[in-house]
Amino acid sequence: MTQGLKFRRHGLYIVATLSLGACAVGPDYRQPPDVDIGAGWSQSVQTTEAQLEMAQWWCSLDDPVLDRLVTDALSSNLNLRQAYARIHEARAMRDRAAGGYAPVVNTSGSVSRRRQSENGPLPIASIPGLNRDQTIYDIGFDAAWEIDLFGKTSRTVERAEANVEAAQADAMDIRISVAAEVARTYLTLRGAQRELVARESSVETLQQTLDLVSQRFELGDASQAEVDATEARLAAAEAALPTIQARLRAAALGLGVLLGMPPEHELALIHTDVPEITLRALPVGERADVLRRRPDIRAAERRLAASTADIGVATAELFPKLSIAAGGGFQSLNSGNLFESDSSRFSIVPLISWRLFDGGRVRAEIRATEARQQQAALAYEHAVLTALSDAERALSDYLLGLEAVERQQLAVKAAQSSYGHAQKRFDVGDIALTDLLAEERVLREAENNYVRTHTAAAINLVALFKALGGGWDVDEQVSLK
Numbered sequence: 001m002t003q004g005l006k007f008r009r010h011g012l013y014i015v016a017t018l019s020l021g022a023c024a025v026g027p028d029y030r031q032p033p034d035v036d037i038g039a040g041w042s043q044s045v046q047t048t049e050a051q052l053e054m055a056q057w058w059c060s061l062d063d064p065v066l067d068r069l070v071t072d073a074l075s076s077n078l079n080l081r082q083a084y085a086r087i088h089e090a091r092a093m094r095d096r097a098a099g100g101y102a103p104v105v106n107t108s109g110s111v112s113r114r115r116q117s118e119n120g121p122l123p124i125a126s127i128p129g130l131n132r133d134q135t136i137y138d139i140g141f142d143a144a145w146e147i148d149l150f151g152k153t154s155r156t157v158e159r160a161e162a163n164v165e166a167a168q169a170d171a172m173d174i175r176i177s178v179a180a181e182v183a184r185t186y187l188t189l190r191g192a193q194r195e196l197v198a199r200e201s202s203v204e205t206l207q208q209t210l211d212l213v214s215q216r217f218e219l220g221d222a223s224q225a226e227v228d229a230t231e232a233r234l235a236a237a238e239a240a241l242p243t244i245q246a247r248l249r250a251a252a253l254g255l256g257v258l259l260g261m262p263p264e265h266e267l268a269l270i271h272t273d274v275p276e277i278t279l280r281a282l283p284v285g286e287r288a289d290v291l292r293r294r295p296d297i298r299a300a301e302r303r304l305a306a307s308t309a310d311i312g313v314a315t316a317e318l319f320p321k322l323s324i325a326a327g328g329g330f331q332s333l334n335s336g337n338l339f340e341s342d343s344s345r346f347s348i349v350p351l352i353s354w355r356l357f358d359g360g361r362v363r364a365e366i367r368a369t370e371a372r373q374q375q376a377a378l379a380y381e382h383a384v385l386t387a388l389s390d391a392e393r394a395l396s397d398y399l400l401g402l403e404a405v406e407r408q409q410l411a412v413k414a415a416q417s418s419y420g421h422a423q424k425r426f427d428v429g430d431i432a433l434t435d436l437l438a439e440e441r442v443l444r445e446a447e448n449n450y451v452r453t454h455t456a457a458a459i460n461l462v463a464l465f466k467a468l469g470g471g472w473d474v475d476e477q478v479s480l481k
Contacts, residue, residue, distance in 0.1 A: 024151025025319065026312025029158075029305045033377050035384045040287050042392055043399070054293065054470040058183055061277045065269070066186050069255060073182045076260035080178055083171035090167040094160035100153035103145035103324075112136045137338045140329015140345065150319040155312035162306035169299035176295065176471035182258050183462045187277075189251035189269060191455025194276070196244045198448040199237065205444055206234040209437045216434075279402060279457055284468060290391045291384060293469025300376075300383035307376040310369045317362045320354035387467070394460065394467035401457030408450040415439075415446040 053060055058070050074080065116132045118124045124132045148154060210230045216222035248270055256265035291297055328346040332338045355362065422439040425431045465471065 023149075024154045024312055025315045026151070026155060027308055029308040032301045032304055032380050035381050037288060037291065037384065037388060041284075041395070043396065045281075045284050045395065045399075054465070054468065055473040057465045057470040058179060061183075063274055063277060065272075065274055066183060069186055069259065069266075070179050070182050072259045073178050074175060077178045077258060078260050080171065080174050081260070083167075083174045087164065087167045087171055090160070090164040094157065094164050097153070097156045097160040100146075100156060101148065103143045105141060105143040107139075107141040109139040110136075112138070134333055136331065136333060137335050138329065138331045139338070140327065140331070142327035143325070145324045145326075147322040147324070149322055150316045152313055152316035155309045155316065159306045159309035159313065162302045162309065166299045166302035166306065169295040169302060172295035172472045173299065176466055176469065178258065179471040180462050180466040182255065184459050185251050185254045185258065186269075187455060187458045187462065189248060189255070190274065190276075191451060191458070192244055192248035192251060193270070193273060194451040195448060195455070196241065196248060198444060198451050199240055199244060202441065202444040202448060203234065203237045203241070205437055205440045206230070206237050209434065209441070210234050212433055212437065276454065277458060279405060279454070279461060281399070281402065282461075282464065284391075284395060284464075287388065287391070290387055290468055294383075294387045295469070295472065297380070297383050297387055300380040304373070304376040304380050307369070307373040311366065311373055314362065314366045314369045317355065317365070320352055323351045323353070325349040325351060387469075390467040391464075394464040398457065398460040398464045401453070401460045404453050405450070405457050408446070408453045412443075412446045412450050415443040419443045 058066055113135050114133075116124050116134070118132060146153075210227070213222050213226050213230045217224065217227050249267075252267045252270050253263040255269070256263040256267075259265060326346075326348045328344070330338050330340075330343045331345055332340075332343040337343055419436075419439045419442070422431060422436050426433065426436040
């Protein structure tokens with residue numbers, strides 16, 4: 001017993017020494033490849049932060065309804081909840097990989113009743129005191145442990161941890177997309193509301209014009225061609241109303257789905273109105289800040305780290321494996337002395353295995369993982385350049401949209417001024433009602449153009465926030481319920 005105990009202690013000492021001296025084969029991941037991102041923005045912009053809130057950028061629009069919608073969507077959106085479930089899965093796979101450090105232990109117990117043949121290879125009948133009928137009591141365990149000599153397990157855990165962080169970054173990317181999509185759909189709804197009001201005003205003006213032209217036609221002061229032309233303009237204006245109404249309803253139905261609710265959940269928004277949001281130039285920060293805020297870049301970088309660890313997992317197959325198998329327990333023909341020392345049994349079997357020939361399969365797998373790692377590196381570079389392109393394009397669209405809004409505002413003011421002059425001239429009998437209504441049509445059309453331009457610029461603002469990586473805190477960790 002003493003010699004067996006010394007042997008077991010000596011074996012454990014060897015295993016511990018080998019474990020401490022183990023090395024992880026394959027390349028160590030340091031950092032992603034350098035990507036030339038240029039010196040700065042390609043156009044003149046304000047780069048100071050100036051209290052710009054990126055994590056909850058929608059709050060800067062000062063619309064309580066939008067705040068509620070985004071908050072509800074971030075807690076209930078089904079795509080986002082699926083992303084959180086994928087984080088659960090990745091964490092479970094990481095824990096499974098970490099389990100490779102520990103031995104696998106099984107336990108068993110049995111009671112078997114058997115009768116041996118007296119005419120078999122064992123001469124039961126000629127052995128005094130040996131009964132051919134026996135009951136065998138057996139309880140014990142067996143364990144197997146593969147020592148991580150060359151880092152296969154550690155590289156597997158490294159890969160799994162990188163996949164967890166990639167899943168978290170993917171969830172943050174979806175969070176950004178959900179917030180942006182809710183805001184875009186909501187602003188589309190509000191824009192359609194205002195466009196519908198402007199278009200209805202145009203229809204009303206055209207209807208008045210048609211009534212007046214029809215009266216003049218009956219008096220012989222207008223031709224049938226004038227009546228037909230006015231009717232055509234009125235019909236065209238009325239034909240635009242159902243399209244706007246459909247766009248308005250579609251936006252409301254889309255909001256319900258984005259919130260993880262039935263489509264009709266937000267239909268009541270059609271019948272409510274809020275003040276128009278104020279558009280202004282944004283301090284977008286430095287161009288390099290985009291790389292820090294964009295979670296899709298973080299996800300690509302973590303996948304590069306995972307693919308680098310994969311090379312080590314594949315390379316470890318070239319080296320020998322050391323496994324320790326152990327078993328023990330108690331066995332007896334009598335349940336009364338089952339747990340006595342004389343009934344104990346024990347075995348320990350060290351095993352070294354080394355694949356000497358496999359037709360080049362392992363080396364081919366290593367080359368394949370190296371190629372996948374190169375693909376991941378290129379995917380990271382592509383993600384960086386795509387993010388910069390998104391930001392540059394969104395910034396340009398928004399700045400040009402602001403310029404268009406300013407010009408449309410000038411057009412509305414000019415139309416309002418012209419209509420005011422026409423109203424005064426009409427009041428003193430200097431122009432006819434048809435001339436006044438013509439000026440009003442110009443005003444309504446200018447207002448309608450302004451509404452469409454403002455809505456497009458507001459949607460461009462949402463796209464800019466999304467391209468800049470707004471919608472989550474850079475230091476935030478994904479927490480799951």
